[in-house]
Amino acid sequence: MIIQEPEHFEPTRNFVQNTGRHVLAMLRGSGRAMLMLLEAMRDIPHGLSSKHRHDILLQQYVSGVKSLGVLTVVALFTGMILALQTGIELRRFAQEVYIGSAVTLVMLREMGPFMTGMIIAASVGSSFAAQIGTMVVSEEVSALEVMSIKPVRYLVMPRLVALIIMMPLLTVYTNVIGVVGGAIVGQTQLGVSMPAYFDNATQYAQNKDLYVGLFKAVVFGILITTVSCYQGFSTTQGAVGVGRATRRTVVISFLVMLAVGYMITRLFYQ
Template sequence: MIGSEALRTPTRGGRAALPAGLVAFFDAVGGIAFLSGNALRTAIRRPPEWRLISEQLEQVGWRSLSIVNLTAVFTGMVLSLQLGSYLARFGAKMFVSRIVGVSLVREMGPVLTALMIGGRVGAGITAELGSMTVTDQVDAIRALGASPVRNLVVPRLLAVLLMLPVLTIIGDLVGVLGGLLIGVTELNLSAAFYVNSLLQVLLLEDVFSGLGKSVFFAYFIGAIACYEGLTVTGGADGVGRATTRTVVAASITVLVSDFFLTKLFMIAT
């Protein structure tokens, strides 16, 4: 059974002596791990209908495209403008494309895309599942013999896992184009020189590093959002609080995990 009772571990024994915030943190981590394991088993043994997955793919991917592109293009433009004006003092503005491109592909592209998806999609998943939880729709699904994990959690988690890497690639390309626009119009660099200079230093391992991060970010966002949605209590006010927790927790998790993933990929390469 997956619900607020099944996902929350009762406080007992020495846990009573721990700070309430620490207990809540470990409860959430344990609940997310339990939900993730259940979702993985369900996805392997009884995959959900493709219709449910395709609906979430559209919600996560297509409907997030505009905000991802908007964030990426202006990030690339700002980076190019700032770095270009600074490097021009040393006669090194020809290196702008290399710095902007590699920074976007390895770090800023995956992180900013994940933050946008965490804010938009993560909040939406929590609000949707939370509303279903407080109105007993999740219990009704269970009463009919269906699995809430199979029908609600797995499609959303798969959609985020599939679409965030795709959105990251698109965001990287749009960000590089934004930097190219500034390089041509403001820094007086030719488009051919800008692109060739970037391609000389950009490696496949840079691309795979960014994509690898996006997969981890996608899991964190989807798992946190689904857990918070299924453990909502307190009616409409509880849904609002859970949505806020999702955005905050997903954003912090993305930023903290980015450091450790960066260190891991640096060691691996």
């Protein structure tokens, strides 16, 4: 059963006991989240049926298309800041043209997937947590259970599929907008013409950079869905609980994305 019964613990007597309890709770939470993810993944084939098609489409629309506005702004400024910062330094060596490759590489490898992940975790992930949390509080999830509609299949799987598809696509979008942002700064602030910028931009980036970044985005998508849906299902104590679940979703997603992002980078770029 996905909904947790409220648990009660005797008040802790000392620091060690308290720490131990938190560690155990964390491990247990991770385990439950992982089991939920596995169940959702096992349900992915059901996503092909017409019953879930609409839900997946809806989630794709909400998490993908609806996020384009904020992503555009964030990506544009990320690219512009990157170009400006590296450009100012490279100018000392009269090598400003290298902002093209600097911005492209940083966007493709790290900033593209990470910025997309941050925005999606903060906007879409938190909304997943809030929505599922509210459903738990208002017994909608219980209603689904009683109707023998598996909450994980009905609520988590479409979101998981949607983010697995949309995260890499949004990352491509972020990358493009970020590189364009860099070009704008290059042209207006650093005197690097657009053709020179784009020529340099495409000079050092490789398909490996692009696709490792997209792989990261897929992993981030899975992480965001897992964390947000699990936090949603773990909601207790009404509206306060929903708020807490939302906050925890954003914080945990960021931390996990940073750690996993580092590990993926380490794995592919020794």
